[in-house]
Each structure stands twice: as structure tokens, then as C-alpha cells.
Amino acid sequence: MDANPILAEVVRGNWVENxxxxxxIVVDADGGVIAAAGDVERPVxxxxxxxxxxxxxxxxxxxxxxxxxxQEELALACASHHGEDAHVAGVSQLLARLGxxxxxxxxxxxxxxxxxxxxxxxxxxxEPSPLHNNCSGKHSGMLSVALAMGVPTAGYVEREHDVQRAxxxxxxxxxxxxxREDRCGTDGCSIPTxxxxxxxxxxxxxxxxxxxxxxxxxxxxxxALFDAATSHPHLVAGTGHIDxxxxxxxxxxxxxxxxxxxxxxxxIRDKGWGYALxxxxxxxxxxxxxxxxxxxxxxxxxxxxxAVLEQFARQPLKNVRGTVVGEMRAIST
Amino acid sequence: MDANPILAEVVRGNWVENxxxxxxIVVDADGGVIAAAGDVERPVxxxxxxxxxxxxxxxxxxxxxxxxxxQEELALACASHHGEDAHVAGVSQLLARLGxxxxxxxxxxxxxxxxxxxxxxxxxxxEPSPLHNNCSGKHSGMLSVALAMGVPTAGYVEREHDVQRAxxxxxxxxxxxxxREDRCGTDGCSIPTxxxxxxxxxxxxxxxxxxxxxxxxxxxxxxALFDAATSHPHLVAGTGHIDxxxxxxxxxxxxxxxxxxxxxxxxIRDKGWGYALxxxxxxxxxxxxxxxxxxxxxxxxxxxxxAVLEQFARQPLKNVRGTVVGEMRAIST
Numbered sequence: 001m002d003a004n005p006i007l008a009e010v011v012r013g014n015w016v017e018n019x020x021x022x023x024x025i026v027v028d029a030d031g032g033v034i035a036a037a038g039d040v041e042r043p044v045x046x047x048x049x050x051x052x053x054x055x056x057x058x059x060x061x062x063x064x065x066x067x068x069x070x071q072e073e074l075a076l077a078c079a080s081h082h083g084e085d086a087h088v089a090g091v092s093q094l095l096a097r098l099g100x101x102x103x104x105x106x107x108x109x110x111x112x113x114x115x116x117x118x119x120x121x122x123x124x125x126x127e128p129s130p131l132h133n134n135c136s137g138k139h140s141g142m143l144s145v146a147l148a149m150g151v152p153t154a155g156y157v158e159r160e161h162d163v164q165r166a167x168x169x170x171x172x173x174x175x176x177x178x179x180r181e182d183r184c185g186t187d188g189c190s191i192p193t194x195x196x197x198x199x200x201x202x203x204x205x206x207x208x209x210x211x212x213x214x215x216x217x218x219x220x221x222x223x224a225l226f227d228a229a230t231s232h233p234h235l236v237a238g239t240g241h242i243d244x245x246x247x248x249x250x251x252x253x254x255x256x257x258x259x260x261x262x263x264x265x266x267x268i269r270d271k272g273w274g275y276a277l278x279x280x281x282x283x284x285x286x287x288x289x290x291x292x293x294x295x296x297x298x299x300x301x302x303x304x305x306x307a308v309l310e311q312f313a314r315q316p317l318k319n320v321r322g323t324v325v326g327e328m329r330a331i332s333t
Numbered sequence: 334m335d336a337n338p339i340l341a342e343v344v345r346g347n348w349v350e351n352x353x354x355x356x357x358i359v360v361d362a363d364g365g366v367i368a369a370a371g372d373v374e375r376p377v378x379x380x381x382x383x384x385x386x387x388x389x390x391x392x393x394x395x396x397x398x399x400x401x402x403x404q405e406e407l408a409l410a411c412a413s414h415h416g417e418d419a420h421v422a423g424v425s426q427l428l429a430r431l432g433x434x435x436x437x438x439x440x441x442x443x444x445x446x447x448x449x450x451x452x453x454x455x456x457x458x459x460e461p462s463p464l465h466n467n468c469s470g471k472h473s474g475m476l477s478v479a480l481a482m483g484v485p486t487a488g489y490v491e492r493e494h495d496v497q498r499a500x501x502x503x504x505x506x507x508x509x510x511x512x513r514e515d516r517c518g519t520d521g522c523s524i525p526t527x528x529x530x531x532x533x534x535x536x537x538x539x540x541x542x543x544x545x546x547x548x549x550x551x552x553x554x555x556x557a558l559f560d561a562a563t564s565h566p567h568l569v570a571g572t573g574h575i576d577x578x579x580x581x582x583x584x585x586x587x588x589x590x591x592x593x594x595x596x597x598x599x600x601i602r603d604k605g606w607g608y609a610l611x612x613x614x615x616x617x618x619x620x621x622x623x624x625x626x627x628x629x630x631x632x633x634x635x636x637x638x639x640a641v642l643e644q645f646a647r648q649p650l651k652n653v654r655g656t657v658v659g660e661m662r663a664i665s666t
Binding site: 003010012013014015017018019020021043044045106107108109110122133182183184185186187188189190193195261262280281282283286319320321322323325326 | 336343345346347348350351352353354376377378439440441442443455466515516517518519520521522523526528594595613614615616619652653654655656658659
């Protein structure tokens with residue numbers, strides 16, 4: 001197996017300290033390759049980068065017709081949110097309308113990703129709840145699917161539960177490939193995650209961006225989800241995060257979503273292209289540098305969009321006293 | 334440039350999620366290679382892994398004769414400590430004997446590495462001080478060098494300060510190579526760090542373990558520092574850390590020290606071997622898996638030592654709910 005190319009490096013002073021390898025691909029809905037580097041056929045776990053694909057089950061199973069998810073709730077279904085007030089409020093609102101509560105969430109609890117939200121929680125002497133889990137919006141959406149299907153909500157995170165079967169079927173339909181039992185793991189929030197080639201995920205995002213190759217329900221669902229995410233970028237991630245800043249700057253033209261362990265996926269909607277990227281070693285900052293370089297090269301940024309992307313393509317490295325001592329930077333292939 | 338081999342990987346479920354490349358070498362004091370993998374000639378920043386080499390300046394500059402550092406204070410000079418009570422007390426004690434205080438430390442302040450120490454600080458509503466900085470023991474030692482040299486302590490972290498010149502000279506003497514201006518960066522604690530080949534650092538540790546090739550002062554200083562570190566493993570890192578656990582288990586036979594961004598160095602003292610290792614992407618957990626595999630293969634562990642090392646050679650991966658969903662594991666070359 002050839003090594004993937006170095007797509008980002010960390011420089012300290014005048015010498016390279018760390019090297020990050022990876023692979024990426026930009027494709028159209030027919031699978032035509034716009035750009036690629038590294039092994040894009042090697043299956044990778046997409047983790048949270050495909051939450052918008054997983055959320056298609058909401059449309060498949062008529063949950064959207066029954067519960068009339070707001071655009072904010074759809075954005076949260078696609079989100080790895082930071083546990084800020086707007087995130088917690090939005091998830092609570094959907095759960096209340098479903099007649100459920102945070103006790104029905106099976107994602108587990110972790111401290112909010114946002115530092116101010118963490119400090120506020122600590123100041124109140126409160127423990128984090130499943131509502132603060134970055135995946136709580138996705139899980140609320142999955143609970144709505146369980147109710148719409150008329151199946152018990154308990155155990156909805158399990159691989160054999162009808163909800164996860166529906167989610168799996170939606171992802172398979174969009175990427176046009178079967179997800180295989182011998183490439184399966186459990187995600188941080190306890191649902192299954194299935195490894196598949198970057199090429200397949202990228203093409204899936206191109207199909208979601210264009211509707212091409214999708215049935216009417218998936219095409220309409222994809223358009224609704226992408227509109228929701230790009231209209232409410234703060235709900236999809238949080239203050240200062242690359243996904244939020246990029247979607248704000250591109251004003252609907254780009255849907256961008258990171259996933260744990262160095263995955264980045266999305267669509268350049270006006271061009272009808274999807275992309276997928278993985279940093280081999282799972283480093284998130286490196287994967288953000290890589291996807292910033294990808295969007296600089298392929299999303300046709302204007303000056304303001306370029307300025308946002310360049311913050312991530314070259315990230316200052318600071319020491320304990322706050323002095324800049326180097327940088328993480330993308331390397332163009 | 335050939336890619337270094339994969340020395341650790343993360344498995345999620347039944348599929349590999351992340352791959353970590355690196356290089357390592359185990360050598361004797363003559364430079365005879367016991368084992369090696371990857372490019373050991375490529376210069377790498379050793380960061381905190383060579384604090385015991387840097388601490389030799391305490392002996393060069395007669396600071397030890399003037400201030401009679403205790404064995405605990407020497408262990409702290411070699412330490413990346415966790416800001417626990419014993420660490421803060423030990424550093425405070427040396428500073429007081431020097432007639433200095435935490436205000437003289439130029440390392441900056443960060444939260445204690447130890448979770449209980451962090452919680453205790455938060456519970457008191459207190460901010461972290463430079464005493465909690467993991468490098469405060471090294472910096473206190475450097476302040477003692479400044480006093481012994483009769484130079485101002487202010488600015489002792491700067492590359493051109495007499496203290497850093499002394500530290501640089503000590504490291505050069507031990508590794509037997511010049512540290513070059515075109516391979517220099519600033520460490521997290523604001524002192525200079527110089528990149529040099531893993532081979533040179535490993536041989537330096539073999540020379541420190543044996544005294545071979547060192548002048549009398551360095552040989553005596555190295556023995557005192559290794560005795561201090563291996564007699565007080567908790568002071569060199571902290572509760573639960575690999576460096577502490579390994580040195581406790583090996584009861585003087587192994588001096589093990591990690592450095593930021595995936596560096597691991599040390600000596601198998603009874604064999605007279607030194608070793609040095611770097612994970613290309615800077616991942617610490619991966620570098621700990623790698624060094625555990627190195628010590629399993631080369632340090633001749635008994636059953637208890639083996640059990641300690643195996644905890645790090647295969648580290649369980651848990652999700653938010655605490656379920657084991659995979660592992661980080663070393664790959665033998």
C-alpha cells in the first residue's frame with residue numbers, strides 16, 4: 001500500500017515538526033473526477049461528516065410530514081453542535097414536540113464544545129446533559145423517525161434497530177454502494193458508522209447537491225437539508241468553527257461538514273460537485289487546513305471567502321505565553 | 334523522501350480508522366544499532382523528551398554545588414509534571430531557596446495536566462500560575478544556573494541568554510553534534526528547541542546511561558539525574574502517566590521521558606542502551622503505544638513490567654457513554 005501524500009505540515013521556527021498525510025476527491029454527480037490525491041478507494045469511517053445523509057431517513061420515513069421539522073431543527077439534525085444556548089434550545093424544542101425529553105437520547109453526555117457554554121455550566125455547578133452532546137440534534141431527528149415508523153424509541157442507536165436500518169438504507173441509496181458488515185464500527189454517540197471509499201461519499205454529496213441519481217424523496221430531502229444547513233450555519237457547528245464560518249461566507253454555495261478523526265465532506269452546490277477528505281492520522285486541525293486548501297482551489301472563493309479559508313489553510317501555532325512560534329499549513333498537491 | 338513505516342493504528346469496530354507513522358532507534362553508547370525503523374537521520378524537535386540532557390547545565394555551571402539540589406528537585410528539573418501538590422511544592426521549595434518566586438518563571442501559566450488538580454484549582458476559583466506549568470521544575474533549575482553563573486535571571490528563556498547557551502552546550506556535548514540555527518524553534522515554555530536526528534538523541538541517552546564518551550562532570554551529572562528521575566517517577570510526570578508507571582515498574586532500569594508532539598526518549602540503563610522515537614504526526618497516544626512496543630521488545634520486561642507496557646501498547650478506545658469501541662495499538666516492525 002503506497003503512502004498517501006503529505007497534505008499538511010506543522011512548522012515550528014524554521015523546521016517542520018509534524019507531517020499529516022491524507023487523501024481527498026472532488027467529483028461531480030456522474031462520478032467525474034475534478035481533483036483527487038491519495039487513495040480514495042480505501043474505505044474510511046465518515047463519522048459526523050455525513051450527518052446530512054443520515055438525516056434523509058427523516059424524509060424517507062415521513063417523519064417530516066408528521067412532525068413538520070423546522071429549518072432550524074433540520075440544521076441541528078445535520079450538526080455537530082457546540083452546546084451553546086441556541087443549540088440546546090433547538091433540540092429541546094423538537095424533543096418537546098415529539099413528546100420526548102433528553103432522557104430518551106442515547107448519545108451520552110459530554111461537556112459543551114463551546115468554551116463559554118462550558119464555563120457557564122461549571123459556574124452553575126451543573127453537569128452536562130445529553131442535550132449538550134454535539135450529536136443531540138441528529139439523535140432527536142432519529143427519535144422522530146422512530147415515532148413516525150411506529151417502533152419503540154428505546155435502543156434506536158443499535159445497529160439492528162429499525163431506525164438505524166432506515167439510516168443505513170438512506171446512506172446506501174445516496175452513495176450508490178452497500179455498506180458492509182465487515183467495515184463497521186460504533187461512533188462516539190453510539191450509533192453505527194460504516195467505512196466506505198472517499199470517492200463514494202464525495203459522489204453522494206454531489207448527488208445531494210444536484211438531486212441527480214436520487215429518487216424524488218431523497219432529492220427533495222437533500223435540498224431541504226442543504227438549505228437548512230447553509231441557512232443556519234451556526235446551528236450546524238458553533239461560534240468560530242470552520243463549518244459555520246465557511247457556510248456563512250459562501251451564503252448557500254457551499255455545504256461543509258467535519259467529522260471526527262480528520263474527515264471533511266461537503267458540496268460546492270452551484271457547481272454540482274461533492275468532496276470528501278480524510279487525514280490519515282485523524283488530526284482535526286490538519287484536516288481543516290486540507291479542506292480549506294481544497295475549497296480555495298475548487299470553490300471559486302471571492303476575497304471575503306478566501307480570507308475565511310486562509311485562516312484555516314495556515315493556522316498560527318502559539319506557545320503557552322501566546323507567542324506565535326510556528327504554523328499548521330496545508331500543502332498543495 | 335520515503336514515508337516512515339506505520340508504527341501504530343487505531344481500529345474502530347472491525348476496520349482501521351487512523352494510521353500513525355514514525356521512526357525509532359535503539360543504540361548503544363558507541364552508536365551500535367540494536368533496532369531501528371524509519372528515517373532516524375531526519376532532524377526532529379526533541380521537545381521535553383531531553384529535559385534530563387538540558388538539566389546537565391546545572392552541573393556544568395556549578396549550580397548543584399552552590400544550591401545543593403535535592404534528588405526531588407533534580408527529578409523535577411527533568412519533568413513534565415502534572416501540577417499536582419507534590420510538584421508545585423517541590424518547585425516552590427527550590428525557588429524559595431534560590432531567593433526567587435514564581436514571578437521569576439518565564440514559562441507562562443497553564444492549567445494543571447492532572448484532572449484532580451485542575452478541579453481543585455477551579456473549586457478555589459483560582460487561576461493557574463507558572464508553578465502549574467509542566468515545565469516549572471526545568472525552569473527553576475535554569476534559574477539556579479543563572480544565579481550560579483552570576484548573570485541576570487531576566488530573559489533566561491531567550492536563545493542568546495547565557496543560560497540557554499549553557500543548556501545548548503550541554504546537549505551538544507552529550508549528543509556529540511552541533512545544534513544548528515537553521516533547525517531551531519521555540520518550545521511551548523518559550524525556551525529554544527533544536528531539531529537533530531533521532532540517532533543522535535538516542536546515542537546521547539546511551540552515553541548518559543553509561544557515562545561513556547562524556548567528561549567527568551557530565552557523567553556524574555547524568556548519573557545523578559537518571560537516579561533522581563528513576564527514584565522519583567511521580568515527580569517526572571504524574572499520576573497514571575506512562576513515564577511514571579514505566580519508571581516505577583522498572584525500578585531504576587529504565588529512564589523514560591515523553592516530549593510534546595509524539596517524541597519519546599530514554600535509556601535502558603542496565604543494557605547501556607539509549608532510544609529515541611517520534612510519531613510523524615505528533616500524536617501523543619500513538620507515540621506512547623510505539624514506545625511501549627519498543628520497551629516490550631528491548632527492555633527485557635518481567636511479567637509486571639510487561640503488564641504496564643501492554644496497557645499502552647494497546648489502549649482501549651471508548652465512546653461518550655464509556656463503551657469500548659476499538660483500540661489504539663502498536664504495530665511491530
